[in-house]
Amino acid sequence: MKIYSFEKLDCWQHARKLAAWVYLNTKNFPREEKLGIVSQMRRAAISIASNIAEGTSRTTTKDQAKFSVIAYSSTIELLNDFIISYDLEHFDEKQYNEGRELIELQTLLIAKLRKSQQATKRLNS
Numbered sequence: 001m002k003i004y005s006f007e008k009l010d011c012w013q014h015a016r017k018l019a020a021w022v023y024l025n026t027k028n029f030p031r032e033e034k035l036g037i038v039s040q041m042r043r044a045a046i047s048i049a050s051n052i053a054e055g056t057s058r059t060t061t062k063d064q065a066k067f068s069v070i071a072y073s074s075t076i077e078l079l080n081d082f083i084i085s086y087d088l089e090h091f092d093e094k095q096y097n098e099g100r101e102l103i104e105l106q107t108l109l110i111a112k113l114r115k116s117q118q119a120t121k122r123l124n125s
Helices: 010-026 031-056 061-087 093-124
Strands: none
Touching (some): 010 031, 010 093
16 A cells, blocks of 8 residues: 555644544534534644645645644634633533643644745755
């Protein structure tokens, strides 16, 4: 079985873990939130991994960077929804701290990926 380049990225591997965490930790939200904030959080979490993966298929550094920016933006969107969910008491303090750490690590990994893309761009210029 072929392993694609995105599957080797720490950034993508962590995004997968983050998405799984979001799915597991939102399954017990109130029923009225299933089509609201739960759906929004899950879509944002999937978007992070999807955009990292899609970016690796692009041939130009500029295109790759565009998808990294989208992944970062989705991570910030997830953080916002996560904070609001905590404010609404859908997460306990342990979940909040754990989720917050996962999200913060994701932003750092995307920043590292972006820095790598910029370095590649400079080398190719």
